[in-house]
Amino acid sequence: MRKGVKIALVGGVFTAMVGGAGYGAYNLVNGVTGGGGSSGSGPVAVKTGPPTSDEVRETTRKFLAAWADGDARGAAAYTNNREAAATALTGYREDAHLTKVKLTPKRASGARVPFSVSATVSYKGKSKPFTYDSQLTVVRGETTGRALVDWSAAVVHPSLEKGDTLVTGEATAPPIQAVDRAGTVLRPKDHPSLAPLLDKLRAKYGDSAGGKPGVELYVRPADTEQTDAGARTLLTLAKGRPGKLRTTLSAGVQKAAEQAVLRSDESSVVAVKPSTGEILAVANNRKDAFNAAFEGRVMPGSTMKILTAAMFLDKGVTKAAGPAPCPATATWQSQTISNLKGMVPNESATFSESFARSCNTAFVKLIDEEGITDSSLTEEARNNFGLGGDDWQVGVTSFDGSVPASAGPDRAANAIGQGKVEMNPLNMASVTATAMTGTFRQPVIVPKSLDDRELATAQGLRASTVQQLRQMMHRTAVSGTGARAMAGLGGDIGAKTGSAEVDGQEKSDSWFTGYRGDVAAAAMAQGGGHGGDAAGPIVAAVLRAG
Known part of the structure; x- marks a missing residue:
C-alpha cells in the first residue's frame, strides 16, 4: 500500500487518512475482480440465491474499506454497476472535496446494511465536518453469482437520485432573505414547509436579488442540463451575503x-x-x-x-x-x-x-x-x-x-x-x-x-x-x-x-x-x-x- 495512506478496521469503522496523490489498493480487490486460479481447475459453478449473511458482511466490509481509502475503482468492483459507481465515488473525492472518510456499518437487516458516514469537507482553506447516515443492499450478481452492492446514487448520500452529483464550491446562487408582503422575514425554521420553495426562489432569483454567493456542499440535480438551477444545499462552509426577495406571501x-x-x-x-x-x-x-x-x-x-x-x-x-x-x-x-x-x-x-x-x-x-x-x-x-x-x-x-x-x-x-x-x-x-x-x-x-x-x-x-x-x-x-x-x-x-x-x-x-x-x-x-x-x-x- 502506498506511503501516506493508512487503512484500518477498528470497532467496525473503516478509516482512510489520505496523504498522497495516487490511489491503489490492488491487494484489496485482487482475486475479486478477476485474476487467480489455475487453468486446470475446471469451470466453477455460479452461485445462485440470496447472498448469505457472511457474503453480505464481507462484501460490505470490502466495499466500505475501498471507499474509505479513496479507491473509487476498487470500491466500484464490489458493485453491480462499476462504471456508475466509479464515477460517483471519484466525484465524491474530487468534486465534493470530501476527505478523512470514516464509514461505520451497523447491524444488517437481511441483505440491507445501514452505515454512518463521517467526513471532512475541505475547499480553498475552508473545512467543516460532514456526517450523515446511508444504507446499501447486497445482491447476487446476475451473471457472476458474486455478492455485490446493488448500486444507486443514494448509497453515496440518501438525497441523491440517479444522475445527481455532490459538488463543493461557490454556491450556485447567492442566498436570499425572503420577506412577506409586509416585510417580515420568512425563515425556514419558522415556516418549514416553505424550505423547498425558498430553495427554488433562490435558484431563480438569487442572482438578481443583490446578494453574494458563499461556499457550499450541494446536490447538483441530473436534470439541469449543465446548469445549477434546483441545486440543494447540504452544508455551508462560508456564508454569502443574502439579497432581499419580496414575495406576495403573508407570514x-x-x-x-x-x-x-x-x-x-x-x-x-x-x-x-x-x-x-x-x-x-x-x-x-x-x-x-x-x-x-x-x-x-x-x-x-x-x-x-x-x-x-x-x-x-x-x-x-x-x-x-x-x-x-x-x-x-x-x-x-x-x-x-x-x-x-x-x-x-x-x-x-x-x-x-x-x-x-x-x-x-x-x-x-x-x-x-x-x-x-x-x-x-x-x-x-x-x-x-x-x-x-x-x-x-x-x-x-x-x-x-x-x-x-x-x-x-x-x-x-x-x-x-x-x-x-x-x-x-x-x-x-x-x-x-x-x-x-x-x-x-x-x-x-x-x-x-x-x-x-x-x-x-x-x-x-x-x-x-x-x-x-x-x-x-x-x-x-x-x-x-x-x-x-x-x-x-x-x-x-x-x-x-x-x-x-x-x-x-x-x-x-x-x-x-x-x-x-x-x-x-x-x-x-x-x-x-x-x-x-x-x-x-x-x-x-x-x-x-x-
Whole structure:
C-alpha cells in the first residue's frame, strides 16, 4: 500500500487518512475482480440465491474499506454497476472535496446494511465536518453469482437520485432573505414547509436579488442540463451575503397554513388574494419534498363542479333557481353514476340545491343538454378560468391544470371532477377566486415587476354567472356539504366540497375550496376521505387567519 495512506478496521469503522496523490489498493480487490486460479481447475459453478449473511458482511466490509481509502475503482468492483459507481465515488473525492472518510456499518437487516458516514469537507482553506447516515443492499450478481452492492446514487448520500452529483464550491446562487408582503422575514425554521420553495426562489432569483454567493456542499440535480438551477444545499462552509426577495406571501396566513396541514397526512393548501392573484400561503405536509400544492396532478372531485356549473350557466343550460333533478343514479353512455352514500334523491331539486348537496347525478343529467359538447368544459376552463394553457408564470414551477376534451363516459366523469381532469390546490384556489370576482388573475408568488414576465390571461366570467356561482357557493357554506367545516366563519363566505375516487385506493382524496372576504383557499388531503372531513378544516383555518 502506498506511503501516506493508512487503512484500518477498528470497532467496525473503516478509516482512510489520505496523504498522497495516487490511489491503489490492488491487494484489496485482487482475486475479486478477476485474476487467480489455475487453468486446470475446471469451470466453477455460479452461485445462485440470496447472498448469505457472511457474503453480505464481507462484501460490505470490502466495499466500505475501498471507499474509505479513496479507491473509487476498487470500491466500484464490489458493485453491480462499476462504471456508475466509479464515477460517483471519484466525484465524491474530487468534486465534493470530501476527505478523512470514516464509514461505520451497523447491524444488517437481511441483505440491507445501514452505515454512518463521517467526513471532512475541505475547499480553498475552508473545512467543516460532514456526517450523515446511508444504507446499501447486497445482491447476487446476475451473471457472476458474486455478492455485490446493488448500486444507486443514494448509497453515496440518501438525497441523491440517479444522475445527481455532490459538488463543493461557490454556491450556485447567492442566498436570499425572503420577506412577506409586509416585510417580515420568512425563515425556514419558522415556516418549514416553505424550505423547498425558498430553495427554488433562490435558484431563480438569487442572482438578481443583490446578494453574494458563499461556499457550499450541494446536490447538483441530473436534470439541469449543465446548469445549477434546483441545486440543494447540504452544508455551508462560508456564508454569502443574502439579497432581499419580496414575495406576495403573508407570514400570518402562511403560519396558519403550515399548522393546518398537520391535521392530515399527504395534505396541501394554497391561499390567494382574489382581487390581485397574489399567493398568500402555500403549505405541504408530505413524506416527500414534492410541492403538490403547486405541481400536483390529481382529480379534484366535486370541487370541479364550480367550473362545470359556470359552463352550464354560460351556455344557458340552467340557472341557479332552475331545475336540476337529483335521482339516485344517472346513466351516460352505458356508465351508471351514483351519488354519495346516504344522499336522498330529490327529483324536484333546483340547480342551487343540487350544487350545495353535491349531487353527481344532477350534473350528469345536464351534460347532454343542447349546446354541450365533448370540448365545452375544456373551452370553459381555458377561455374563462385560464386553465390548461401551460402558460402560468407563478415565479416557481407550477402545473396549470388539465381539462381535456373527452368523449364517451369521460365527459360525464370530467364534469364531476373524475375521469381525465387533473388539478392541484393552486388551480382550485384560482378557480374559486375567478368565480368570486369574475376576473381571472393568474396567481403569482413574486411580483411581476421583479422580472417583467408575461402572465397568462383569460376572458373571465359574465356578471350574471358570478352572481349565481356566489349564491350557490354561499349556500354550500352555510347549509350544504361545506357547512360543518365553515361553521363559525362570518362575513361573505362560500365553499365547495369534493371527494375524488382513486382506483386501488381505499379512501377517496379529500378536497375543499372556499372563500371569505378577499381570501380564497383550496386544500387536498390524499386518502383523506370526504371533502368536509379532512380538507375542509384546513381551508377553514386558513380563511380564519386571512
